[in-house]
Amino acid sequence: MAKKLMKGCEAIGEAAIRAGCKLFFGYPITPQNEIPEYLSHRLPQVGGTFVQAESEVGASNMIYGAAGAGERVFTSSSSPGISLMQEAVSYLAGAELPVVIVNIMRAGPGLGGILPSQADYFQATKGGGHGDFNTLVLAPWSVQEAADLVADAFDLADYYRNPVYVLGDGLIGQMMEPVEFREDRKPLKDLAAKTWASTGWKGDRPRAVINSLYLDADTLEQHNRDLQAKYATIRRDEVRWQGYGLDGDYDVLIVAYGTVARVCLTAMEELREQGIKAAILRPISLYPFPYDAVRQASARARAVLVVELSAGQMIQDVQLAVAETRPIHFHGRTGGNLVSPDEAAAKVREVLDGRSQEVRNA
Amino acid sequence: MFERRITIVVGHFGSGKTEIAVNGAVRLAAGGTPVALVDIDVVKPYFRTREARDLLSDLGVELVAPAGENATADLPIVLPRVRTLCRDTSRKVVVDAGGDDTGARVLGSLSDVLAGQAPDLLLVLNFRRPFTPDVPSAVAMARDIEAAARLKVTGIVANTHLMAETTADVILDGLRMARETADMLGVDVRAVAVEEGLDREIAAAAPGVEVFPLKRIVQPPVGPMNLKVPRTGPLFVVR
Incomplete structure (x- = not known):
């Protein structure tokens, strides 16, 4: 197929359709409205169903129902709307239902503003809802990667029977880039038939009941052990990251994800022209976080610099990885302001000449 | 293009209206024409003309768009000065409408x-x-x-491109389809918009149509993967 020029939101919607998703339930919120807008046109063309729910609470429970019936389904929202969905996310994880949730993050807290942010890292990676559960979290840095990761997210959700987030800042949703959808894409995993799905009992198998309620303590503890075993497999098998400049020498290791990593890449190339050596490690999976990769890459640097569109959230995972073996510095912007390449480069220089203060107790 | 007193730029969401309106207004101002750029885009939340407010002011373009906190609100604001400017024959006006028929509806409200x-x-x-x-x-x-x-649509601007991956073939293929569309609508292709760098090649390959060299003004700081990103402001690149 010829390349199209698409907004991130449009590419996400098209990628979901191409992944075989025919159901979307959601509620409008800026800056992700182009996802439901796109799907409201496209889903009827492919025999699918688009429903604008009465609220995010409604939408998130509709995806619970559709996933329980064995259908591929997804929803999208932006930060405040994702907060409203957190009860359902916990239920989805408890009932082991495969869904894809796209969060095009805007600046918070509260209603905040409509401009880009990465301040929902904790909510996505540490479980915004109640109980011991985890969700896979994938963070694209381009429109093409957003489309590719949405396709992967559906496979991972089905394989692990678990909610998967695709986490993009507002720019990922709103900016336009060339996108190609490959016709020959193969599923990421061997996917079994959904025999657990509640599709109408005909006496030929045990009744399939979708549930997260276990009143007996031992039964619920066993359910939790099974979930934890699944999360351990995810942490072992699903770590994704990319490195830039890690093969050569470097003094500063930058850890950044999403569009911020692209800004840092520009800064890194400019710094190298001036003889200042930085490298970048970009986590693509935020859960599972690439702890081992960050630990190994940081061992070859004098210092680590974390750059985020937040007051500092991923920095805690970097601290866990580095385990006080290297000084960690931080540069973040909030409110919808972006990090510029100049800012990132200036911070690297400050780290090296001692003007930047190391972060303690983040 | 931009010869008449009022030029209104319409099109599909994401077709490039804002860049063409901004470039047109800047070109008029550079030629000494008093010009106001009217932002009535009530559709898209990012990459609006107002991101380039300071640059436009420096270049002598009066920007008529929500300011202050309202500049970054997702509210359908149409400033009262828009109606005044439509009647003010002392200056040229370039109107950046929102995408699709949804964005064009604001024009309907100004029809009087x-x-x-x-x-x-x-x-x-x-x-x-x-x-x-x-x-x-x-x-x-x-x-x-x-x-x-x-x-009624009075002319077409061919603006087929793939950002940094644009080739002459992409532009010329789009120009061919723009001409077919123009024939169906009974109007002319008034210009083919080309990002600086490919404009000479297109001018040679497509005689008889104005080549409108485009400088990308309102865009994110992340740039294409393999290209240098220019200096950035707090939110969007203005170069």
Whole structure:
């Protein structure tokens, strides 16, 4: 197929359709409205169903129902709307239902503003809802990667029977880039038939009941052990990251994800022209976080610099990885302001000449 | 292009209206023409003309768009000065309308002040955008916009591109489809917009059509993967 020029939101919607998703339930919120807008046109063309729910609470429970019936389904929202969905996310994880949730993050807290942010890292990676559960979290840095990761997210959700987030800042949703959808894409995993799905009992198998309620303590503890075993497999098998400049020498290791990593890449190339050596490690999976990769890459640097569109959230995972073996510095912007390449480069220089203060107790 | 007193830029969401309107206003101002750029884009939340407010002011373009906190609100604000400017014959006016018939509806609400002013209604077409892949869909979109705007399309700007991956073939293929669309609508292709760098090649390959060199002004700081990103402001690149 010829390349199209698409907004991130449009590419996400098209990628979901191409992944075989025919159901979307959601509620409008800026800056992700182009996802439901796109799907409201496209889903009827492919025999699918688009429903604008009465609220995010409604939408998130509709995806619970559709996933329980064995259908591929997804929803999208932006930060405040994702907060409203957190009860359902916990239920989805408890009932082991495969869904894809796209969060095009805007600046918070509260209603905040409509401009880009990465301040929902904790909510996505540490479980915004109640109980011991985890969700896979994938963070694209381009429109093409957003489309590719949405396709992967559906496979991972089905394989692990678990909610998967695709986490993009507002720019990922709103900016336009060339996108190609490959016709020959193969599923990421061997996917079994959904025999657990509640599709109408005909006496030929045990009744399939979708549930997260276990009143007996031992039964619920066993359910939790099974979930934890699944999360351990995810942490072992699903770590994704990319490195830039890690093969050569470097003094500063930058850890950044999403569009911020692209800004840092520009800064890194400019710094190298001036003889200042930085490298970048970009986590693509935020859960599972690439702890081992960050630990190994940081061992070859004098210092680590974390750059985020937040007051500092991923920095805690970097601290866990580095385990006080290297000084960690931080540069973040909030409110919808972006990090510029100049800012990132200036911070690297400050780290090296001692003007930047190391972060303690983040 | 931009010869008439009022030029209104319409088209599909993401077709490049804002860049063409901004470039047109800047070009008029550079030639010494008093010009106001009117932002009535009530559709898209990012990458609006208001991101370039300081740059436009420096270049002598009066920007008529929500300011202060309202600049970054997702509210359908149309400033009262828009109606004044439509009647003010002392200056030229370039209007950046929102995408699709949804965005063009604001023009419909201005039809009483636009009547008698004979505005140019330029339709911007990028055939690499998902909802206008071919001539029939572009014609259908033009008809929807005309109905909502209560105005007829008077010309077409061919703006088919793939950002940093644009080639001459992409542009020329889009120009061919723009000409077919223009024939169906009974108007002319007024210009082919080309990012600086490819403009000479296109001018040689497509004689008889104005090449409108485009400088990308309102865009994110992340840039294409393999290209240098220029200096950035707090939110969007203005170079």
